Amino acid sequence: MTEKLGIMVCGHGSRNQNAAREFAIIAEALRARNPDMPVEYGYLEFCNPVISSGLDKLRAKGVTRVLAVPGMLFAAGHAKNDIPSVLNTYQAQNPGMVINYGRELGIDLKMIRAAGERIQQAVDEANETLGFVDKHDTLLMVVGRGSSDPDANSNASKVMRMLWEGMGFGWGETCYSGVTFPLVEPGLTHAAKLGYKRIIVFPYFLFTGVLVKRIYSYTDEVAARHPEIQFVKASYLNDHPLVLDAFQDRVKEIIDGAAVMNCQMCKYREQVLGFEADIGQPQESHHHHVEGIGGGLENCPCKGDCDASCRDPEFCKEHGLPWTPVHSHAEPHDLEPAFDYGASTTLGGKYGHLMNAAPDAELEAVMNAPSSGKPHLHEHGPNCGCGHHHDHGHGAHDHHEHDHGHGHPHDHGHDHHHAPYPHADHPLGPKSMQKK
Known part of the structure; x- marks a missing residue:
């Protein structure tokens, strides 16, 4: 049978409908660049279509080999666990389809150039509207997503350094929107002291959303306390042509069998300082219970440009809206796969990892491996005891208590026994948000 290729762009999803629309533009751009291949997209959570729906569409079009590209800047929990788990499950249920998983956008010179152009646009506009300020009198603050994966967090610092040194600013700093430290408000407060x-x-x-709006909101708060400093908000990457080029490169890497993730620094495979408890943890996802639940409430004042205010009980009371925490884990879970990292703890292990976009023969070996080393289905209920830490995109969480980004931790009544982020109580991390 002749092989038919198709492209699947796998995104995280957002309650912000504008973010979902911007992500869809990436898929449209890849369709234009790959006219001979069908292209679909899907999300892990909050948005429709979900990833499995996109895969269904590709299968209906006769696709036999899927080139799955994660729409992620860096490889943390979503790229390493959640998306591969969804793909593993789908392939196990559809043995006639082969799914090759590519790598994240990562540290890429095209991405650095795209970021530099966004920053330069902000500098030019500020010089014109607020008055000229020399670059040597300017501090660059790069805000990364933040995760419980130190490798992904360090990549944000490397991006900052390359932008700082490449553009010649007087100083550069990195902060994060959630999970790790320093968060935006303490990071900017510190930066304001540097003169x-x-x-x-x-x-x-990559796109707008709740977190980007939160970053800009904290910027306004700190700026109000320091009227002597110009605070300039640069735009995020969005559909910059170089970003689209980088996505196309990831597709080509899968076709060429050259998509290799940075397993040497992976906390699940190697002894990373401070994260020793994570090595050998199973690969699995906890996101299916928020698949396709949609964005903000239809009658919310945000009109689809969600900033998560509708998840604050006081806001809901004021506007007569129902309040429910979006990321509740109280619902019973369906069957889903897990991959045992312990079966292959180095890059050259027996089966490798689905994330390495294995060629067909290697991927088949993974799927047909003995039960100790292949993706397997297991009962995943509220008391699953999976022993794995997951990034849920709303701040650090320890055991069963979650901070949803508005200072109200919620006990969801489940017990995952995952290794907690070791610095969840850092004074400059999510704990700082509870001072509000």
Whole structure:
């Protein structure tokens, strides 16, 4: 049978409908660049279509080999666990389809150039509207997503350094929107003490959404306390042509069998300082219970441009809206796969990892491996005891208590026994948000 290729762009999803629309533009751009291949997209949570729906569409079009590209800047929990788990499950249920998983956008010179152009646009506009400030009197603050994976967090710092050194700013700093430290408000508060006339705040994000809006909101708060400093909010990456080029490169890497993730620094495979408890943890996802639940409430004042205010009980009371925490884990879970990292703890292990976009023969070996080393289905209920830490996109969480980004931790009554983020109580991390 002749092989038919198709492209699947796998996104995280957002309650913000504008973010979902921006992500869809990536798929449209890849369709234009790959006219001979069907292209679909899907999300892990909050948005429709979900990833499995996109795969269904490709299968209906006769696709036999899927080139699955994660729409992620860096490889943390979503790229390493959640998306591969969804793909593993789908392939196990559809043995006639082969799914090859590509790598994240990562540290890429095209991405750095795209970021530099977004920052330069902000500098030019500020010089024109607020008055000229020399770059040596300017501090660049790059805001990363933040995760419980130190490798992904360090990549944000490397991006900042390359932008700082490449553009010649007086100083550079990195902060994060959630999970790790320092968060945006304490990071900018510290930066304001360094004596620079202007601070450029650049969210190193692909799309808008709740977190980008939160970054800009914290910028306004700190700026109000420091009227002597120009605070300039640069735009996020969005559909910059170089970003689209980088996505196309990831597709070509899968076709060429050259998509290799940075397993040497993976906390699940190697002894990373401070994260020793994570090595050998199973690969699995906890996101299916929020698949396709949609964005903000239809009658919310945000009109689809969600900033998560509708998840604050006081806001809901004021506007007569129902309040429910979006990321509740109280619902019973369906069957889903897990991959045992312990079966292959180095890059050259027996079966490798689905994330390495294995060629067909290797991927088949993974799927047909003995039960100790292949993706397997297991009962995943509220008391699953999976022993794995997951990034849920709303701040650090320890055991069963979650901070949903508005200072109200919620006990969801489940017991995952995952290794907690070791610095969840850092004073400059999510704990700082509870002071509000």
